[in-house]
Amino acid sequence: xxxxxxxxxxxxxxxxxxxxxxxxxxxxxxxxxxxxxxxxxxxxxxxxxxxxxxxxxxxxxxxxxxxxxxxxxxxxxxxxxxxxxxxxxxxxxxxxxxxxxxxxxxxxxxxxxxxxxxxxxxxxxxxxxxxxxxxxxxxxxxxxxxxxxxxxxxxxxxxxxxxxxxxxxxxxxxxxxxxxxxxxxxxxxxxxxxxxxxxxxxxxxxxxxxxxxxxxxxxxxxxxx
Amino acid sequence: xxxxxxxxxxxxxxxxxxxxxxxxxxxxxxxxxxxxxxxxxxxxxxxxxxxxxxxxxxxxxxxxxxxxxxxxxxxxxxxxxxxxxxxxxxxxxxxxxxxxxxxxxxxxxxxxxxxxxxxxxxxxxxxxxxxxxxxxxxxxxxxxxxxxxxxxxxxxxxxxxxxxxxxxxxxxxxxxxxxxxxxxxxxxxxxxxxxxxxxxxxxxxxxxxxxxxxxxxxxxxxxxx
DNA sequence: TTCCTACTAAGTGTTTACCCTTATATCTTC
DNA sequence: GAAGATATAAGGGTAAACACTTAGTAGGAA
Numbered sequence: 001x002x003x004x005x006x007x008x009x010x011x012x013x014x015x016x017x018x019x020x021x022x023x024x025x026x027x028x029x030x031x032x033x034x035x036x037x038x039x040x041x042x043x044x045x046x047x048x049x050x051x052x053x054x055x056x057x058x059x060x061x062x063x064x065x066x067x068x069x070x071x072x073x074x075x076x077x078x079x080x081x082x083x084x085x086x087x088x089x090x091x092x093x094x095x096x097x098x099x100x101x102x103x104x105x106x107x108x109x110x111x112x113x114x115x116x117x118x119x120x121x122x123x124x125x126x127x128x129x130x131x132x133x134x135x136x137x138x139x140x141x142x143x144x145x146x147x148x149x150x151x152x153x154x155x156x157x158x159x160x161x162x163x164x165x166x167x168x169x170x171x172x173x174x175x176x177x178x179x180x181x182x183x184x185x186x187x188x189x190x191x192x193x194x195x196x197x198x199x200x201x202x203x204x205x206x207x208x209x210x211x212x213x214x215x216x217x218x219x220x221x222x223x224x225x
Numbered sequence: 226x227x228x229x230x231x232x233x234x235x236x237x238x239x240x241x242x243x244x245x246x247x248x249x250x251x252x253x254x255x256x257x258x259x260x261x262x263x264x265x266x267x268x269x270x271x272x273x274x275x276x277x278x279x280x281x282x283x284x285x286x287x288x289x290x291x292x293x294x295x296x297x298x299x300x301x302x303x304x305x306x307x308x309x310x311x312x313x314x315x316x317x318x319x320x321x322x323x324x325x326x327x328x329x330x331x332x333x334x335x336x337x338x339x340x341x342x343x344x345x346x347x348x349x350x351x352x353x354x355x356x357x358x359x360x361x362x363x364x365x366x367x368x369x370x371x372x373x374x375x376x377x378x379x380x381x382x383x384x385x386x387x388x389x390x391x392x393x394x395x396x397x398x399x400x401x402x403x404x405x406x407x408x409x410x411x412x413x414x415x416x417x418x419x420x421x422x423x424x425x426x427x428x429x430x431x432x433x434x435x436x437x438x439x440x441x442x443x444x445x446x447x448x449x450x
Numbered sequence: 451t452t453c454c455t456a457c458t459a460a461g462t463g464t465t466t467a468c469c470c471t472t473a474t475a476t477c478t479t480c
Numbered sequence: 481g482a483a484g485a486t487a488t489a490a491g492g493g494t495a496a497a498c499a500c501t502t503a504g505t506a507g508g509a510a
Binding site for chain 2: 495
Binding site: 171 | 246310
């Protein structure tokens with residue numbers, strides 16, 4: 001039986017090396033390359049056409065969403081599985097919108113990683129247990145093909161209006177609704193409506209999480225400790 | 226030759242399982258247990274007396290510093306190697322002050338993890354390349370033994386106590402006081418007191434500003450893409 | 451011992467955030 | 481002109497954060 005050819009794109013060396021090791025140890029898989037750089041991942045994929053890419057969403061210089069969308073162009077046969085510490089549905093959706101076929105978090109089990117690779121390789125979509133539990137329905141997503149891949153990769157911030165973006169920047173600075181209202185010369189109630197809409201659109205439940213999402217978009221990578 | 230007996234304490238299941246796998250694959254090592262809970266790590270160590278503990282510094286309900294200090298009491302022969310995403314010297318120092326004998330980041334190589342285990346097992350102190358490059362001199366540290374272990378887990382970080390640091394990290398993750406109370410098994414009221422004290426000590430007026438201060442000090446890496 | 455710090459947790463407020471609905475005016479766009 | 485999106489802002493509600501106080505316990509230090 002042919003081994004499934006895998007590319008690992010993950011910026012933490014220890015994780016990248018251990019995953020390479022365990023996948024190569026399994027007779028079903030072979031890691032054809034690994035890299036810590038997302039641009040490199042796209043280049044390598046274009047040359048080696050791996051069947052599967054394990055793609056961390058926190059990478060330089062492109063984030064996982066952008067790298068996934070580009071990868072779909074240079075190597076359409078390659079299937080991407082998103083990998084991250086986050087189970088935030090926003091990231092999951094963004095990865096699928098970018099053309100990913102699977103998503104697992106680092107709270108998944110080792111067996112779950114195998115399952116994900118096998119499922120995606122055989123043409124299925126896959127998300128891990130942790131994300132399923134949040135009520136995410138992978139089959140309810142619009143089908144992603146060459147016609148619309150990448151079109152939704154900016155939908156999070158893109159769906160925020162100018163005012164919402166402006167206000168979210170104020171929130172990020174630690175300003176209260178009262179402060180924002182004063183600064184923008186609008187009613188506190190208006191600010192509150194905007195806040196609510198921002199949280200709803202970005203699917204977070206409080207301002208701290210909002211700021212985390214905003215930071216992750218603008219190039220901050222959040223580590224948890 | 227006797228295998229080196231290892232306990233892995235790491236909250237991300239996928240990482241925990243892959244490390245268990247690769248260490249068990251190597252004839253020099255055997256993973257006697259692994260867990261995602263720091264209290265459990267202390268309990269297990271007390272029973273199994275592993276020679277080495279690989280301890281992630283981000284754990285619940287104790288952080289890595291506290292777990293390491295307690296471990297020194299219940300299993301003095303056990304040597305702890307700190308593991309984290311951070312090369313922040315503050316965290317490295319705190320871990321050594323808590324009694325750790327080694328520290329590697331997740332940017333270390335797989336071979337470096339082996340080296341660390343072997344070095345620490347043979348009685349040396351060890352820090353990875355990445356930390357060495359920052360000019361950290363492990364041998365310049367005061368010697369840690371039963372008389373002073375834990376005494377230096379103090380106020381280098383803006384005079385926040387261990388509990389306050391732990392709670393501020395929970396806040397950073399977007400958790401509410403209710404969530405934090407549940408996770409740490411303490412009263413919401415206690416969490417609120419800590420929150421209040423944290424804000425007062427760091428001279429900020431809300432959680433978003435707190436997170437900004439925490440991010441500016443450590444843990445966040447600004448990427449440009 | 452006494453002192454000090456940390457952790458715990460209660461009480462009692464005020465303020466802010468967040469949820470949901472309704473509504474008006476303006477603007478583009480089909 | 482109708483439809484849709486945006487910005488505005490109000491009312492009424494719950495939940496959470498924040499402010500301040502008191503107080504018991506535990507442990508180490510003086």
